[in-house]
Amino acid sequence: MNVLEIRGLGVDYLSGSGAVHAVSGVSLDLRRGEILGLAGESGSGKSTLANAVARLLRPPASITSGSVVYRRQDGSAVDVLALGGNELRAFRWKELAVVFQSAMNSLNPVITVGAQIDDVLRVHAPRMSRNERTERSVELLQRVGISADRRRSYPHELSGGMRQRAAIAIALALNPEIIIMDEPTTALDVVVQRDILAEIRALREEYGFAVVFITHDLSLLMEISDRIAIMYAGRVVETGTAEALHRAPRHPYTLGLLRSFPRLRGPREELLGIPGVPPDLRSPPPGCAFHPRCAMAVAECSESLPVLRAEADGEVACLLDDGRGVS
């Protein structure tokens, strides 16, 4: 049962030297209550995709094609891209909340943490009394492991990990169906990162929201995600369950990403990394955008664009092995 269906989504950044296709033809499903990992290098379009879904794109970025449909629990569908004014405001946070990369910057420095939970409640739940709102703020903060008296603290008085917890508490305020987490642990040290990940899993079990978890750290995604989508140059090149991707990546790029991180356990493997740099999206290479960096590329790769096609437990967009990718 999907909670979010993205179909053929395209986002362009208009610049003086022509349009940059930051996201092109992306189709993705988010199932109710799952953690979907979205991985890719910097500039692969993963944050742009997330912002497009949350309707947070600002000029010069604009959605050029595709649709985003949100399905409520009762089955009714909402065309997210067509929401206007008040509908959009109501959709935001109540149905879809966002946790941004750096909680240092995503919390208003001049307002207390409690007040930043409070203003969401005040806008979306006008019937709640002041005391109820305070109770709810305390409850949320405690749920993510922050003591109640911290409600009166300003963001700068909290540590990095606490700030990210506070940002998660704010995201939970209205029990949203979807939470987009844009690199929520990137700025944190490994130990705190681990705590936050465990917290996210536990909260997901408790509240049942779906998560789009964006990061460039594939090994981290393997741990937390149910399914993973790999993006390259604005396109989804492979999707699959975390387990399947880990066991048998089909796209050479996924393989490259996997071989970019050392494994702590298991047999020793040569760290390969991926040679070259991501393509310039103003003039992407013809055919498969990855072919100039691909060790397995064949002549056809520079001519025809591979389409995403369904496989046993996922999808892959690669021309190798008759479109089944490497195996």
Add this chain to the structure above:
Amino acid sequence: MRFLARRLGFYLLTAWAAITLNFLIPRLMPGDPVELLVARMKGNVDPAAIDAMRRAFGISDASPWRQYLDYLGNLAHGELGRSITFFPTEVSTVIADSLPWTVGLVGVATLISYLIGTSLGVIMAWKRGTWLDGVLPGATFMHAVPYFWVALALVFVFGVTLQWFPVSRAYGLDVMPGLTGEFARSVLYHATLPAITIVLASMADRILGMRNVMVTTLGEDYVVMAEAKGLTSRRVMWAYAARNAILPNITSFALSLGFVVGGSVLTEIVFSYPGIGSMLLKGVENEDFPLMQGIFLVISLAVLVANFLADLAYVVLDPRTRQETE
């Protein structure tokens, strides 16, 4: 609180330095006020009168240290010596008579200019990319136009040609100063053109300054998040963006408040407004050192007080300055 105490200490030290410089500078210059006064009277002065004047001006042959202590003692009583221009009026009386006019006119005009300019800056940044951007070249033009030019243009159009507003004095010759409605109306009527001058000439700075900071602030994650939270545009614009963007603008506002006391000298001169700026001009014209000295002292103290108020405002508006460093 320790932050404020430290700042207060710093300002007291600066005030002492300003007061001491004020003592030193005239004494490092050749001649003294009495010689000036005698010269103005072309030497026809009784030596006894010269002696009396020297005493009145506090000039003595005592040791510099003794003079300094006397000077500090006199300051503590608010005695700044006697003005040469308005001899034998005390400088403190001249300042006390002219200061309210300047504070009233320039102070209120500065406040209006700040409020309107900042609000416009916020709105123009919020609606950037729309037709409102067309205001920018106009603001840049006004930013470059000097006060006295605006004043002259207004005097010419509304004072001389259309004769809608009076072009000099602070109130009409036909009204008696006092707490009457008639007097208040006359004061407001006379203050209109000079106030508009100051607002017009200084508002562009506020608009441009606020807009620039605001545009940067709008790119911050917390503003994007506020939008994602589904808050009303009004709350995002004021409580999240403007609330943060105003912080760097407080200092410049406090500085301009400090200079209110200095008066918009040129504006006051063009409108013959009896404020402290006109007094300063008279003092300069007549080499009236005691008067200049007194006015400069008041200006420097006002700047210090304004800065201290800015620090206070910072503490109230930015919780990060409240952090105790232990």
